[in-house]
Amino acid sequence: MKVVTGVVGNDIHVVANRLIDLSLRARGFEVFNLGVNTYLEEFFDAVVETGADVLLISSLNGEAEGWSREVKPLKAKYKNLDNLIMMIGGNLVVGSGDAEQIVPKYKNYGFDLVCHQIDLNTGLDWLEELIEKRNLK
Amino acid sequence: MSLLQEEREIILSNEFVDTFDFAEVTEFVKNASKDLFISHRFKNSDKMLVQPRGGFPTYKKQFALNEFFVEANVDVLPLTIDSNTRLNDYATASKMLRLSEENDVDMLNGYPLVNHGYRTTRKMITHFNKPVSLRHGTPDARLLIETAIASGIFEIEGGPITYLLPYSKNFPLDKAFLYWKYVERVCANYSELNEPINRESFGPLTATLVPPAITIVIQLLEMLLSLEEGVKSFSVSFSQTGSMNQDIVMGAVIKKMARYYAEQINCGDADIHLVYHQWMGAFPMNKDYAEQLINMSTVIASMVGADKIITKTREEAAGIPTKEANAKTVANTQYTLRILNGLPTIVDEEEEEILTLEVKAIMEAVFNDPADTLWRKVFNSIKNGIIDVPFSPHIINHNEMITIRDAKKNIRIIKRGNVPIPDRCYEYEKAQCDLTKDTTSIVNDIVHDIGIMQ
Numbered sequence: 001m002k003v004v005t006g007v008v009g010n011d012i013h014v015v016a017n018r019l020i021d022l023s024l025r026a027r028g029f030e031v032f033n034l035g036v037n038t039y040l041e042e043f044f045d046a047v048v049e050t051g052a053d054v055l056l057i058s059s060l061n062g063e064a065e066g067w068s069r070e071v072k073p074l075k076a077k078y079k080n081l082d083n084l085i086m087m088i089g090g091n092l093v094v095g096s097g098d099a100e101q102i103v104p105k106y107k108n109y110g111f112d113l114v115c116h117q118i119d120l121n122t123g124l125d126w127l128e129e130l131i132e133k134r135n136l137k
Numbered sequence: 138m139s140l141l142q143e144e145r146e147i148i149l150s151n152e153f154v155d156t157f158d159f160a161e162v163t164e165f166v167k168n169a170s171k172d173l174f175i176s177h178r179f180k181n182s183d184k185m186l187v188q189p190r191g192g193f194p195t196y197k198k199q200f201a202l203n204e205f206f207v208e209a210n211v212d213v214l215p216l217t218i219d220s221n222t223r224l225n226d227y228a229t230a231s232k233m234l235r236l237s238e239e240n241d242v243d244m245l246n247g248y249p250l251v252n253h254g255y256r257t258t259r260k261m262i263t264h265f266n267k268p269v270s271l272r273h274g275t276p277d278a279r280l281l282i283e284t285a286i287a288s289g290i291f292e293i294e295g296g297p298i299t300y301l302l303p304y305s306k307n308f309p310l311d312k313a314f315l316y317w318k319y320v321e322r323v324c325a326n327y328s329e330l331n332e333p334i335n336r337e338s339f340g341p342l343t344a345t346l347v348p349p350a351i352t353i354v355i356q357l358l359e360m361l362l363s364l365e366e367g368v369k370s371f372s373v374s375f376s377q378t379g380s381m382n383q384d385i386v387m388g389a390v391i392k393k394m395a396r397y398y399a400e401q402i403n404c405g406d407a408d409i410h411l412v413y414h415q416w417m418g419a420f421p422m423n424k425d426y427a428e429q430l431i432n433m434s435t436v437i438a439s440m441v442g443a444d445k446i447i448t449k450t451r452e453e454a455a456g457i458p459t460k461e462a463n464a465k466t467v468a469n470t471q472y473t474l475r476i477l478n479g480l481p482t483i484v485d486e487e488e489e490e491i492l493t494l495e496v497k498a499i500m501e502a503v504f505n506d507p508a509d510t511l512w513r514k515v516f517n518s519i520k521n522g523i524i525d526v527p528f529s530p531h532i533i534n535h536n537e538m539i540t541i542r543d544a545k546k547n548i549r550i551i552k553r554g555n556v557p558i559p560d561r562c563y564e565y566e567k568a569q570c571d572l573t574k575d576t577t578s579i580v581n582d583i584v585h586d587i588g589i590m591q
Contacts, residue, residue, distance in 0.1 A: 014530040026576030
């Protein structure tokens with residue numbers, strides 16, 4: 001199973017990105033890590049290029065929200081991405097926010113899994129459950 | 138006219154420079170007070186020099202910060218440059234400087250030296266008459282360094298590797314080598330006029346589980362790249378690892394290796410110094426704990442035998458420190474150094490031997506690269522993963538090496554990637570760690586290891 005991952009926007013926090021990469025590989029995924037400072041177009045281009053099943057976007061500095069608003073219109077420009085699992089995680093707001101409000105908001109932006117300040121392994125367990133549910137494995 | 142001089146005239150004809158007077162600057166450096174040269178201070182003092190960090194946008198605030206530092210008995214003043222200048226965006230720096238001046242709110246995270254210019258800045262530097270160290274993070278620092286030296290700043294931090302791999306995703310590394318070659322040559326040329334300009338490398342790198350062998354190799358390579366251009370005074374550096382023993386071993390090995398490799402390229406006449414950074418990783422939010430950590434760093438720096446220590450503040454976890462907190466750290470560190478007497482000498486021969494073998498093996502692999510110049514050999518070695526910096530965001534970095542802490546908090550290599558760690562050393566490193574765990578627990582350990590001081 002192929003995953004494209006990276007940190008969205010002008011965010012250069014690299015530590016979690018490396019740990020996500022490492023953890024995904026340990027779980028048997030084939031990882032295409034675009035690293036920090038990645039723009040939305042680059043994510044979708046990479047998904048098309050690699051034929052990935054999952055797109056896992058992370059963010060620490062909170063600017064993900066501004067970018068996420070663009071997800072639906074941008075994704076609509078690409079063909080054959082309907083089955084792509086969209087996941088986002090990290091710190092998803094600037095300042096502090098309430099997960100009960102943040103999760104529905106991001107689901108509305110087009111994400112299947114939203115992990116706001118969720119432990120990395122818990123988030124990846126959710127991903128595996130969703131994949132199983134969709135019988136992709 | 139030499140090629141270098143032609144390039145200098147192009148760089149200095151930048152629209153943000155108010156006519157650079159080459160002849161006047163040369164006269165100034167020639168006649169500058171010896172007290173401005175840290176290289177002179179190193180030669181004439183056995184005391185560990187204390188240098189804080191700090192930079193404010195306006196002249197007035199920077200001046201006030203320096204007054205606080207001098208009051209706290211500082212040895213070396215810092216001048217930290219704002220992030221726009223680091224990216225050569227002088228137009229934004231100029232706008233933000235004006236906003237900071239007009240509104241009394243700091244709109245920059247450092248001093249925009251190019252915009253202030255050398256005529257203005259020199260007044261401040263010569264007023265305090267203490268060595269100043271330029272702290273930045275600039276891949277293309279040509280204009281910045283010209284302005285710094287013309288201002289009377291005779292210590293320049295940075296290098297093509299240490300200012301790029303921790304800070305940038307895709308600035309071209311080959312360009313960084315060439316831009317820094319310019320810096321080395323300018324420093325070397327000015328060094329002939331008076332005391333030498335000191336160059337200092339930035340050893341902390343990403344400050345996240347970087348193993349000693351990688352830190353030392355990069356320190357040695359930046360030193361060699363500098364000395365081969367004619368620089369006569371150079372500081373290698375590293376930051377607190379989290380294990381006192383590992384720090385002491387690292388200090389011993391880096392000193393020996395620096396001397397050894399400098400002599401290998403017939404630059405044994407250069408002065409080489411050791412700089413120690415107080416803990417550069419994540420700090421505790423509790424300010425009293427932060428002070429304890431800083432104090433412990435000072436003790437270790439003394440055990441290591443550093444020539445200079447660079448300080449943190451009790452406000453580290455909260456953001457840019459106030460001038461009061463910054464000066465307090467200087468006074469506290471000076472106090473600790475004054476009362477630290479009769480320190481024992483600790484030598485760990487086994488660890489020293491392992492680390493020395495690792496450093497020599499990586500250096501040999503770099504030298505064996507078929508490229509014709511040292512910078513190209515180093516460039517290729519980074520590109521093919523012979524040098525691999527954990528947690529670098531740069532696309533050229535390999536990210537194949539994995540490190541964790543052992544039970545004594547030493548940083549150990551558990552996956553070497555393409556880095557030519559000799560088998561014996563690799564087995565030794567792995568033997569110190571519990572590797573029966575699965576990767577998920579190891580990732581949890583890494584998260585814990587990064588935050589050990591919090």
